[in-house]
Amino acid sequence: MAKDRNNKQYSKEFKESILKRIADNESVPKLSEELGISKSTLYQWARNEKKTQGDVPDNKPSTKWSSEDKFHVVLETASLSEVELAAYCRRKGIYVDDVKSWKQQCLKANTTVSKNPQKIDEELKAEKKKAKDLEKDLKRKEKALAEAAALLVLRKKAQANLGGPRGRMISSSDRKVAVELIDDARASGARLKPACEELNISERTYQRWTAGISDDIKEDQRPLATRPTPKNKLSEEERDEVVAVVNKPEFADLVPSQIVPKLADQGKYIASESTIYRVLKEEKMNTHRNRSKPPIRRPIPTHIAIAPNQVWTWDITWLPGPVKGQYFKLYLIVDIYSRKIVAHEVWETENAQYAEYLVKKAVLAEGIAGKPLVLHSDNGSPMKAATFLATLEKLGVQSSFSRPRVCNDNPFSESLFKTLKYRHKYPTKGFSELSESRKWVLKFVNWYNYDHLHSGINFVTPNQRHNGLDKAIMEKRIATYEAAKRKHPERWSGSIRDWSVQKQVTLNPVREKEFEEQVR
Incomplete structure (x- = not known):
């Protein structure tokens, strides 16, 4: 006797008649409605019948199933729900994905259509062309x-x-x-x-x-060429006259800039001032003989930073005080690679001791004591004080100075001071006291280091660049722009905006020609 889920019993003859109707392709849902037997019970009877007949193997690895076995599985599971299919797969020792892949193979088995010979010929030509191009x-x-x-x-x-x-x-x-x-x-x-x-x-x-x-x-052939004499060239007699005149006792101790006016007062003109200088130089008679020092061509102070804490610049600027003529002195050190303000202080006077304190504070805060570092500044008295230079030497810091009377050899500090003094909240009427100036400068430094997107470092904050976060930020910006370009390529006439990371920063970069002149 067969039983359903409600423990209702059915005779063997009744069950066989039902199975025969199912075998004749009668719908299981219709039989369930007609007989009042649940669909799951009818499916269970059918599966048990096939199991007893040995149509589909149990507990056999799916890799060892024959094509016929797989086909039977597809037929048996064609009308099963997801839950019933899962239960069926557990009993057979196979996976749901296996059944689905077998079903796709069965569906594709009869889809192969003989190709048109002309189409095959075209495809062959295309493949040959592709191979030729490769x-x-x-x-x-x-x-x-x-x-x-x-x-x-x-x-x-x-x-x-x-x-x-x-x-x-x-x-x-x-x-x-x-x-x-x-x-x-x-x-x-x-x-x-x-x-x-x-x-x-x-x-x-x-x-x-x-x-x-x-x-x-x-x-x-240029050295061998015969060139005509310039019309404005002095003759040998005129050159001799120039040499003779400048060596007269009355002009012996004078320079050409003094000789030319005196000759003009006498109603004489032998040559221009620059020509006289040139003739004396060619005759090797233009040696410096004044008590003043001869002019010295100083090399441009240039340094390259490829990472933070390699090159710093510092300077002192004046902040207006409570009365006209009174100023507070802002000492400030900036890293040229990241543009970060690494240290700052405000005092009432310029003093080498304050500068020593500031540098020590910056070196300890950055944890670079003993590491190679260049500190560039102008030629102010606090910068060149003997005690300050001795402190730099103890800290292992190399000092660098601007050329005398050259105002743009310290551009990073000067640019930062302009940014500070052109802030919209800068108190142009002056600070009432020292503590107020210190609070304002501290607020500015925090804004500058952590909020200000600096144009010189491709619009990241100095703190982000100082800590190496700019690379990830630039990669994200590049991905965003490339996605936008893919979405609307018609809006882009060329490549995307340059979001590359600046690899090095140079203090006072020199041209190749200037470098060669310095080497000479």
């Missing part, structure tokens, strides 16, 4: 790789600057070396134009050097 791309990349390797070798061999600005005179030996290096690079796969650019010469210059039947390199 082969071309591969050859192009191989050439580019060979060229890059050749240029790297050329760059390594070319230690000297064989090129230079337009019109520069290059010796024959340097020309020969340059041509040999370029020929070697071209033989290794480099093109002419990139090879010439590595040596800082133009493609046309190389062609001019190597033009001709012989293998000899053409020499520069």
Whole structure:
């Protein structure tokens, strides 16, 4: 006797008749309505019947099931609900995903349609074209790789600057070396134009050097050229007269700037002041002989910072006091890499002891005692005091100073002072007392370090850059802009905004020409 969930008993003959109707593809829900038997009971009878007949194996790994077994599983589970399917899979020792994948395989089994021969031919042509394009791309990349390797070798061999600005005179030996290096690079796969650019010469210059039947390199003909004498050039008699006049007893101790007016008073003109200076220089008679020191060409103080706490600049500015003529002195140190104010104090006077205290405070606060650090300043008395310089030496800090009478050698501190004094809440009428100025400056420093998006560091706060947070911020900004460009590409005529991180900051950067003059 068979039982349902309500423990109601049915005869074996009744159950077999029901199973036969199910086998004849009668709907299980309709049978359930007609007979008053739950659908789950009818499905259970059908599964038990198939189990006894051995249609679908139990407790067998899904990887070892035959195609026929999988097909039977798909048929059995076709009308099951999610809950019934889960129970069925647990009994069979398989997963729900296995049944779903088997069902998809069954559905796709009969979808294969014989392709049109013409379509197959078109696809074959497309594949051949694709393979040809890939082969071309591969050859192009191989050439580019060979060229890059050749240029790297050329760059390594070319230690000297064989090129230079337009019109520069290059010796024959340097020309020969340059041509040999370029020929070697071209033989290794480099093109002419990139090879010439590595040596800082133009493609046309190389062609001019190597033009001709012989293998000899053409020499520069400018030194051998015969040029006409300038019309305004002094004759030898006039030069001799200039030398004779300036060496007269009455002019012997005078400079040309004094000689020219005296000659004009006498109604004489032999040459201009600059011409007299030039003639004396050529005759080596313009040696400095005054009691004053000869002019000294001082090098530009330049330093490069690639991380925080490598180069600091500091200065003192005056804050207006309660009465006209009275000022409070703001001492301030700024890191040029991050633009962060690392230390500040306000006092009533300028004193080297205050400067010593400020530097010690900054070094200890940043935890860089004993580490290499450059501290740049102008030439004020607190900056050059002997006790202050001794303190810097003890702390391992290298001092750097602006050139005398040069107002823009300390730009980071000067720019910061302008930002401070142009704040809309800056008390232009003065601070009533020292404590008030200190409170205001402290509030400004907190705003500047933690809230102000600095344009010089691509609009992050100095504190973010000082602590290395700017890289993640820039990556997020780049992702945001790239997503916006993908969404509306028609609104972007070129690349996205430059949100790159500034890798280095230079104090007073010099041009290549200025650097060469300093080295000389």
